[in-house]
Amino acid sequence: MIIEDAPSTVKRLLCESWCADLDVAEDGDSLRLSMPLLEPDGDYVTVWLRQILGGWRLEDAGTTLMRVSYDSDVSSLLRGARKDMLDRMLAEYGARVDADGQVVAEAPEVDLGPALLRYGQAMLRANEVRQWTRTRVxxxxxxxxxxxxxxxxxxxxxxxxxxxxxxxxxxxxxxxxxxxxxxxxxxxxxxxxxxxxxxxxxxxxxxxxxxxxxxxxxxxxxxxxxxxxxxxxxxxxxxxxxxxxxxxxxxxxxxxxxxxx
Structure with missing residues (x-):
């Protein structure tokens, strides 16, 4: 039998747990946020938040493509069919690769929470390119x-x-x-x-x-x-x-x- 007011209790417990795992620190002119999501190498997903007019710009400081470079030629991801596939994958979560090789996204102030979750998903999905083979692509x-x-x-x-x-x-x-x-x-x-x-x-x-x-x-x-x-x-x-x-x-x-x- 479900306890009384279970939805509120579960919501409170999850919020407390997730917030406790968030690590936010100043890093130059941005904020560095470690999220309770794990990269394939076991590191926490790290996002840099830079304030812009009306909201925030989310950046990864190039770490996503850096991880990909351990197994793949990154330049091949930035041209041709592979680039098209990576662009479509990131766009599903409102993200993209900018001219500096960062995975970036923008979010208004009120949507920062959901935007962070989508962005974290984008970074994890981007790691899938390490598994792409010429048979699959x-x-x-x-x-x-x-x-x-x-x-x-x-x-x-x-x-x-x-x-x-x-x-x-x-x-x-x-x-x-x-x-x-x-x-x-x-x-x-x-x-x-x-x-x-x-x-x-x-x-x-x-x-x-x-x-x-x-x-x-x-x-x-x-x-x-x-x-x-x-x-x-x-x-x-x-x-x-x-x-x-x-x-x-x-x-x-x-x-x-x-x-x-």
Whole structure:
């Protein structure tokens, strides 16, 4: 049986408990607040409160992305598909990443309590990016491949989604990346899946029928995930293959060899 006035009693107990766990201290021109929420590494979620006109600005002093950097390349989170996903995740809680790499939010004076809880959730959710893999975030594969190619040859030498001139139905047989400046055409294909492996084989076979000479490099998201038959057909059609987009040094070696040839 529920005791009399149980809701008020529970509310009072929770308020007393949570308030007792709050640690607020001055820190320069802001207030540093430790919340009764735990980061994955066991530290309490820490928020800096900076007074603004009509309310407060909530900041994390860059600690969220700093934690992510232990396992991930933070720069990859600030561009392309990963940035879009992080932005959407934070926006669900009224937060965002500012130009200085902080997770920030604003709250009017009267809404500071709920805003702090939402902000704490945003910081904890942001830690999930440490668990993102290329399998879960397949759309980032081409962002990663593009970034590698830019580092290897420079952005001015890359033509993306290239329709090869003088090839029949060229728009239906586009090349993911064409690298300019080589003695012979150099095409790079990204293969994140079995379906893309099959499509790339078809494109290469079509190009072979209409281009006298060209070189091709195929980069897999994970070659072990491609079926044996699909992999064999693609090996017969391509010049060079890289088993993972993470193998940047191997990709650089093959591309530079083809450019120098």
């Amino acid at each position: 397949a759309s980032t594969f081409f962002d990663d491949l593009r970034a590698n190619l830019v580092d290897i040859v420079g952005a001015d030498r890359i033509v993306e989604n290239y329709a090869v001139p003088d090839v029949p139905s060229a728009d239906d047989y586009r090349v993911d990346f064409s690298i300019t400046g080589a003695s012979e055409p150099l095409f790079v294909f990204g293969v994140p899946s079995k379906d893309k492996a099959r499509l790339t084989t078809i494109v290469l076979q079509h190009l072979e029928q209409h281009i006298p000479r060209f070189n091709s490099v195929v980069v897999f998201q994970n070659a072990s995930e491609i079926g044996t038959a699909d992999l064999r057909r693609l090996m017969n059609a391509a010049n060079d293959m890289i088993d993972s987009v993470d193998a940047k040094d191997a990709l650089a070696k093959k591309i530079r060899h083809r450019i120098a040839a």
